[in-house]
Amino acid sequence: MSLLLIHNAEVFAPAALGVRHLLLGGGHILWMGRERPDLPVALAPRVIDLEGRRLIPGLIDGHVHVTGGGGEGGYHTRVPPLALSRFTAHGITTVVGLLGTDDVMRGPRELLAGVYALRAEGLSAFAYAGGYHLPLATLTGTVRGDLVFIDALIGAGEVALSDHRSSQPTLDELLRLAAEVHVAGLLTGKAGIVHLHLGDGPRGLELVRQALATSELPARVFQPTHVNRRKALFEEAIALARGGSHIDLTAFPVEDGEDAWSASDALIRYLDSGAPAQGVSISSDAGGSLPCFDTCGHMTHMDVGDSGALLATLNELLARGVPLPQVLPAFTSNPAHLLRLARKGRVEVGADADLVALAADGSADLVIAGGVVHVRDGQLQIRGTFESARRETRD
Numbered sequence: 001m002s003l004l005l006i007h008n009a010e011v012f013a014p015a016a017l018g019v020r021h022l023l024l025g026g027g028h029i030l031w032m033g034r035e036r037p038d039l040p041v042a043l044a045p046r047v048i049d050l051e052g053r054r055l056i057p058g059l060i061d062g063h064v065h066v067t068g069g070g071g072e073g074g075y076h077t078r079v080p081p082l083a084l085s086r087f088t089a090h091g092i093t094t095v096v097g098l099l100g101t102d103d104v105m106r107g108p109r110e111l112l113a114g115v116y117a118l119r120a121e122g123l124s125a126f127a128y129a130g131g132y133h134l135p136l137a138t139l140t141g142t143v144r145g146d147l148v149f150i151d152a153l154i155g156a157g158e159v160a161l162s163d164h165r166s167s168q169p170t171l172d173e174l175l176r177l178a179a180e181v182h183v184a185g186l187l188t189g190k191a192g193i194v195h196l197h198l199g200d201g202p203r204g205l206e207l208v209r210q211a212l213a214t215s216e217l218p219a220r221v222f223q224p225t226h227v228n229r230r231k232a233l234f235e236e237a238i239a240l241a242r243g244g245s246h247i248d249l250t251a252f253p254v255e256d257g258e259d260a261w262s263a264s265d266a267l268i269r270y271l272d273s274g275a276p277a278q279g280v281s282i283s284s285d286a287g288g289s290l291p292c293f294d295t296c297g298h299m300t301h302m303d304v305g306d307s308g309a310l311l312a313t314l315n316e317l318l319a320r321g322v323p324l325p326q327v328l329p330a331f332t333s334n335p336a337h338l339l340r341l342a343r344k345g346r347v348e349v350g351a352d353a354d355l356v357a358l359a360a361d362g363s364a365d366l367v368i369a370g371g372v373v374h375v376r377d378g379q380l381q382i383r384g385t386f387e388s389a390r391r392e393t394r395d
Contacts, residue, residue, distance in 0.1 A: 003045035058093025058354030063283035070289030084384030103131025147184035163199025219244030251309035
């Protein structure tokens, strides 16, 4: 892989480092400094001058339906799989794929195939074993075996709680699953977490509190997501984060008067609460359905999660005057730490060369994934396999 030299980047690593020059090679950040390096002509690096634009780590989206989600309104409501540029165009360089309500027609084989396809196209991609329902569908016969022997699987999820679509898991079932996943994490150095979908039900996080109170499992094993969907649930989640769990906010649309917090509102409230700053992240639920149900449990209408919601949320926070170094960890270093992705989420020597330069309007002007330029001057340089095919057909 050729060398890439980036000049005049205002680096947020996530901490503000000021203007730096960076040398990328072999998919990593090889060097970073204040002075331009004097490189031998024979190395012939490509050069990109950012002219002072903000350079941040590539965004990590920890909750993505890479094979498509949905299906709660019948077969025709199954969301199609997501193509590569749905992520890279919005500065996302790492994704964690999962299954949701439909873990029957879509299973672990299809999920892994989708993850490996994204890897082949240049994205860093991982996955959770299972889906909404217990017992989880596995490939080796046990969740622990799947996590130990299948490289891309780093935890289990999204297991549904407090939702009419869940399998209504018992405390014992949740504890057994969490124990399996935790031990697998110890054996492999993987995240070893249970990623929990939280619905609108009044029980909220009660089952998680019981699991922590009646076992020796560390609090980090349980990561609830969608916790900003109800204001009371969000308060429960903050209390859980104070006890050592990591909570995940979803960047879904919130209407005026709705009993929910937008991701930007929730992050500000979380940071103001005094809970551990490293204990929160934001994900998009891209490709997942955002359904509404009537009192009988029938879907009345649905929307679809959009990967662009992450960058939009980041820009909304900046527009509200929150400093970039304060909010950036929720999109980068915090999920990297929880997921034990040691080379992700930071701009530093030795880290993966996953970088995003922001244009003045906050859009992704330059996106580099694994040292390869996917977006340059706001234009896609690389498209997914079938994106290219469709484009050629139209032209």
